[in-house]
Amino acid sequence: MSDAGKIRLVATLGGGAAFLLAASIFLIAIGRPPLTTLGQMALYGFGDGYSLSESLVKATPILLCALAVILPARLGLISVGGEGQMYFGALTGTAIVVWFPNGPIFLLLPTMLVAGALGGAVWSGAAGLLRARCNVNETISTLLMNYIAVLLVSYAIYGAWKDPASLGWPASMAFPKAATVPSMFGTRVHVGLVAGIIAALMLHIGVTYTRWGIGLKVLSGNRKVGAMVGFSFVRQTLLVMAIGGALAGFAGICETSAIQGRLQAGLSVGYGLTGFLVAWLSGQHFLRAVPIAILIGGLIAAGDALQLYSKIPSASATILQGLLFVAALGVSGLASRRSARHG
Amino acid sequence: MADDMLLVAGSWAAAMLRSSTPLMMVTLGETLTQRVGIVNLGVEGQMLCGACVGFAVAAQSGSPALGLAAGAIAGLLLALIHGVLCLGCGANQIGSGIAVWTLGLGLTSYFGRSAVGGKVSGLSPLAGPGFADLPFAGPILSQLTPIAPLAIIIVLAAGFWLYRTRTGLNWRIVGESFQTARALGIRPTIVQAQGILAGGLLSGFAGAILSVDYTQTWANEMTKGRGFVAVGLVIVARWNPYLVLPVVLLFGLSEAATLRLQATGLTLSPYLIACLPYVVCLLCVVIVSIREGRIGGMPAELISVFGRRG
Numbered sequence: 001m002s003d004a005g006k007i008r009l010v011a012t013l014g015g016g017a018a019f020l021l022a023a024s025i026f027l028i029a030i031g032r033p034p035l036t037t038l039g040q041m042a043l044y045g046f047g048d049g050y051s052l053s054e055s056l057v058k059a060t061p062i063l064l065c066a067l068a069v070i071l072p073a074r075l076g077l078i079s080v081g082g083e084g085q086m087y088f089g090a091l092t093g094t095a096i097v098v099w100f101p102n103g104p105i106f107l108l109l110p111t112m113l114v115a116g117a118l119g120g121a122v123w124s125g126a127a128g129l130l131r132a133r134c135n136v137n138e139t140i141s142t143l144l145m146n147y148i149a150v151l152l153v154s155y156a157i158y159g160a161w162k163d164p165a166s167l168g169w170p171a172s173m174a175f176p177k178a179a180t181v182p183s184m185f186g187t188r189v190h191v192g193l194v195a196g197i198i199a200a201l202m203l204h205i206g207v208t209y210t211r212w213g214i215g216l217k218v219l220s221g222n223r224k225v226g227a228m229v230g231f232s233f234v235r236q237t238l239l240v241m242a243i244g245g246a247l248a249g250f251a252g253i254c255e256t257s258a259i260q261g262r263l264q265a266g267l268s269v270g271y272g273l274t275g276f277l278v279a280w281l282s283g284q285h286f287l288r289a290v291p292i293a294i295l296i297g298g299l300i301a302a303g304d305a306l307q308l309y310s311k312i313p314s315a316s317a318t319i320l321q322g323l324l325f326v327a328a329l330g331v332s333g334l335a336s337r338r339s340a341r342h343g
Numbered sequence: 344m345a346d347d348m349l350l351v352a353g354s355w356a357a358a359m360l361r362s363s364t365p366l367m368m369v370t371l372g373e374t375l376t377q378r379v380g381i382v383n384l385g386v387e388g389q390m391l392c393g394a395c396v397g398f399a400v401a402a403q404s405g406s407p408a409l410g411l412a413a414g415a416i417a418g419l420l421l422a423l424i425h426g427v428l429c430l431g432c433g434a435n436q437i438g439s440g441i442a443v444w445t446l447g448l449g450l451t452s453y454f455g456r457s458a459v460g461g462k463v464s465g466l467s468p469l470a471g472p473g474f475a476d477l478p479f480a481g482p483i484l485s486q487l488t489p490i491a492p493l494a495i496i497i498v499l500a501a502g503f504w505l506y507r508t509r510t511g512l513n514w515r516i517v518g519e520s521f522q523t524a525r526a527l528g529i530r531p532t533i534v535q536a537q538g539i540l541a542g543g544l545l546s547g548f549a550g551a552i553l554s555v556d557y558t559q560t561w562a563n564e565m566t567k568g569r570g571f572v573a574v575g576l577v578i579v580a581r582w583n584p585y586l587v588l589p590v591v592l593l594f595g596l597s598e599a600a601t602l603r604l605q606a607t608g609l610t611l612s613p614y615l616i617a618c619l620p621y622v623v624c625l626l627c628v629v630i631v632s633i634r635e636g637r638i639g640g641m642p643a644e645l646i647s648v649f650g651r652r653g
Contacts, residue, residue: 030453078437080384135632136625137578139384139437143571144621155614273445280438313456318449325442326424333434 007339008283011332018327023320032312044305045298051305052298053187057259059297060189061086061268063196064251065275066282066289067203068124068244072138073284074207075233075240076220081127081142082248083272084149085120089249090256091153092119094172094263097179098161105178112179113253120249121242123149128241132234138241146272150265157263172263181258192254197290199247204286216240248272270318274300277325296321346478354482355599360491362602363595365390365553367494370573370580370587371501372545377577378505378518379538380531380644384440385425387570388447389418389543390550395451397551398561401463410463410555411490411548418547419540421447426539430532448564458561465556466490490556495588497545502584514538518642546570572624579627581640590627597623 024034045055065082072079093116100108127145130136154170161172183190207213216236219226223233251271256263278296282288303317369390376383383389393414401410421443428439469492470484477484505511517524517534524531553569554561576594580586601616 080437080441130629130632134629135635136629137632140571140575140578140628141625143384144568144575144625147568147571147621148618151614151618155612158614159612270448273441276441277445280435280441313453315449315453315456318445319453320449322442322446322449325438325445326428329434329438329442330428330432333428333432337433 003339007332007335011328011335014331014335015324015328018331019324022323022327026316026319026323030312030316032310037306037310037312040310041299041302041306044302044309050187051301053185053189054301054304055294055298056189056193057187057297058300059294060193060196061251061255061271062274062278062297062300063200063290063293064192064247065272066278066293067196067199067275067286068120068248069276069279070282070284070286070289071203071207071240071244072128073279074213074216074220075236077128077131077237077240078139079124079127079142079241079244080139080276081124081145081245081272082251082275083268083270084142084146085123085245085248086252086255086268086272087146087149087153088123089116089118089120089245089252090263090267091149091156091252092116092122092249093253094156094161094256097175097257098172101173101176101179103178108176108178109181112257113181113250116253117246117250120252121246123249124245125238125242128238131241132237153263153267154265157265161263163262166262170265174262175257179257180261181254183258188259190254190258192251192258195250195254196247196293200286200290207286248275269300274321277321281325281328296324299324349478350476350482353479354486355596355603356479357483357486358599358602359592359595360483360487361557361595362598363591364491364494365549365557366569366573366576366594367498367587367591368549368552369546369570370576370591371498371584372542372549373570373573373577374580374582374584374587375501375505375514375545376538376542377645378582378642379514379535380518380521380642381429381535381539381542382436382440382574382645383422383425383443383539383542384437384571384574385421385443385447386440386542386546386573387566387568388444388451389421389546390553390566390570391447391451391564392421393418393547393550394554394565395455395458395550395561397547398461398463398554399455399458401551401555402458402461405464407463407466407555411551414551414555415544415548418545418550419543422539422543422546425543426536429539430536444570452563455561455563459563461561463555463559465559488556490552494552498584498588505584515642518644520643546573568621572620575624575628578641579624579631581631581635582642583640594620594623 027034027037044051046052068082069079093112096112096115127138127141130141131138157170157172163171163173181190207216215231218229219231219233219236256267260267274296278289278293282292300317303314306312307314369386373386396417397410397414400413401407425439425443428434429436466488468485469487469489472485474481474484513529514534517529517531521531576590580590597619601619
């Protein structure tokens with residue numbers, strides 16, 4: 001096994017063990033039997049067909065938001081804007097539905113999805129442009145833009161797009177059938193999941209086997225050499241940020257159309273943030289992000305089920321996510337530091 | 344007439360100071376942390392913890408001062424995780440900050456459930472209502488608690504300490520170059536740990552000011568990104584504690600202005616108005632980034648973690 005492979009194995013196993021330990025301590029602290037509760041969570045996450053489908057539903061936006069972090073990371077950029085890109089994509093996608101509610105399905109559905117993706121691309125591309133042209137740190141700009149996008153959605157659903165039929169509940173009109181992303185196998189799993197997996201595959205091939213991928217690698221290491229082989233940092237920054245944003249924006253409009261059925265305030269429960277965690281847990285690797293997104297999707301779905309059946313607040317899933325991330329970061333940091341010392 | 348104007352000016356100044364005090368403390372904390380070469384995005388979570396714990400303690404004990412102290416300690420404890428991850432385990436700082444934020448978010452929304460919507464009585468104003476009619480000073484004395492002047496003193500003291508004392512110099516050296524620091528017999532890791540903990544203490548304090556003194560209530564995610572705004576404002580203030588003061592006050596002025604504009608019956612959506620702080624922060628960062636060019640006032644050791652620039 002290669003050195004990098006060994007580090008990854010140690011980090012995965014050790015991180016997993018550290019997480020289970022931390023999770024157990026947390027569960028004991030809130031007065032729950034750790035083993036039973038963790039077992040229940042595994043069951044609620046993946047125990048039967050229904051649990052699995054709910055986990056896949058949660059995994060879809062998480063995967064797309066993770067891809068939106070990984071691609072810019074290939075250029076050394078740290079985008080934390082998945083949440084905002086989701087909201088802005090949902091906003092632009094919904095605009096199509098609100099303006100043309102009676103369009104035929106073959107026109108309305110694709111236009112809505114493209115508008116959602118474009119919205120995400122614009123929101124993220126703006127941060128890319130600021131980074132490339134004005135040296136504005138993309139981590140800060142994307143973080144701030146998250147809050148702005150959420151407020152813009154609130155502005156729309158409390159204002160011009162508020163559905164009078166919703167009896168005061170702030171939401172847009174319900175999406176007509178012609179603007180509903182199709183679901184699969186009679187479950188709530190929708191085609192966004194397939195799109196996410198295909199995107200992960202294509203991006204993996206793109207960065208591993210094409211001239212473009214080599215260009216990104218060269219640029220992230222040395223901009224001058226990148227320019228010499230014909231890759232412009234400005235153009236590539238815009239491109240990777242916009243593609244990433246398009247994926248997250250697509251996730252936003254899919255979530256709105258397929259799951260919520262209307263544009264409303266709680267369309268994302270921190271999927272953008274969770275996508276960021278998944279991107280880091282996968283080591284910024286497109287394909288590895290797929291199983292990890294499904295695993296974390298299961299954790300969140302299990303959190304919801306625990307709240308329903310065992311009255312454990314779903315916020316505990318956020319705590320467990322945080323603990324998982326702390327464990328993974330700590331152990332992988334230690335593993336790579338150790339190997340650097342011995343290597 | 345002139346007296347009325349002074350009264351209005353005084354109440355504006357009081358509103359500006361009240362709304363900018365939490366931001367002042369968290370921005371100062373992040374400034375100190377970044378001065379030693381560490382970025383901490385976890386300040387948002389630390390602020391939340393400070394707000395939640397501070398509120399709970401103030402409500403239980405009936406003492407706002409005790410709440411403020413407890414909030415600061417809560418922020419410190421959460422920052423400890425960032426320190427252990429970054430310095431102890433060599434984890435990536437951005438990743439670690441997000442992990443700390445996630446933890447703070449989860450912990451406060453879990454343990455803060457029962458406190459949502461509760462009320463505490465904050466610190467009492469600097470002077471009783473009898474002084475309210477004094478021109479200018481009246482509203483300031485009757486509407487401000489001792490927290491705002493205390494915060495200003497802390498900022499000035501931190502600036503003095505950083506630029507005028509031996510240990511402050513050590514911190515600045517660590518932020519510029521670990522190698523030089525080691526050559527001078529300073530242990531960079533210890534200083535960095537101190538920087539992270541100082542930031543944690545101040546961000547927790549900031550959160551507690553928000554819940555105990557300013558809003559006197561607790562709500563989920565009540566910091567609303569103030570921690571991230573602070574990370575942006577550090578750049579605008581060019582990593583200088585003294586500059587934190589005008590930058591944050593300008594910010595508080597815009598917030599006070601939007602609140603007052605709404606009160607005059609301006610028909611602009613409150614959601615659009617609420618965007619203003621983030622937009623203003625972003626614009627400030629853009630302007631400073633364009634003007635400062637390649638590095639700006641950034642401590643050199645930050646460059647490796649905070650994105651290569653230029």
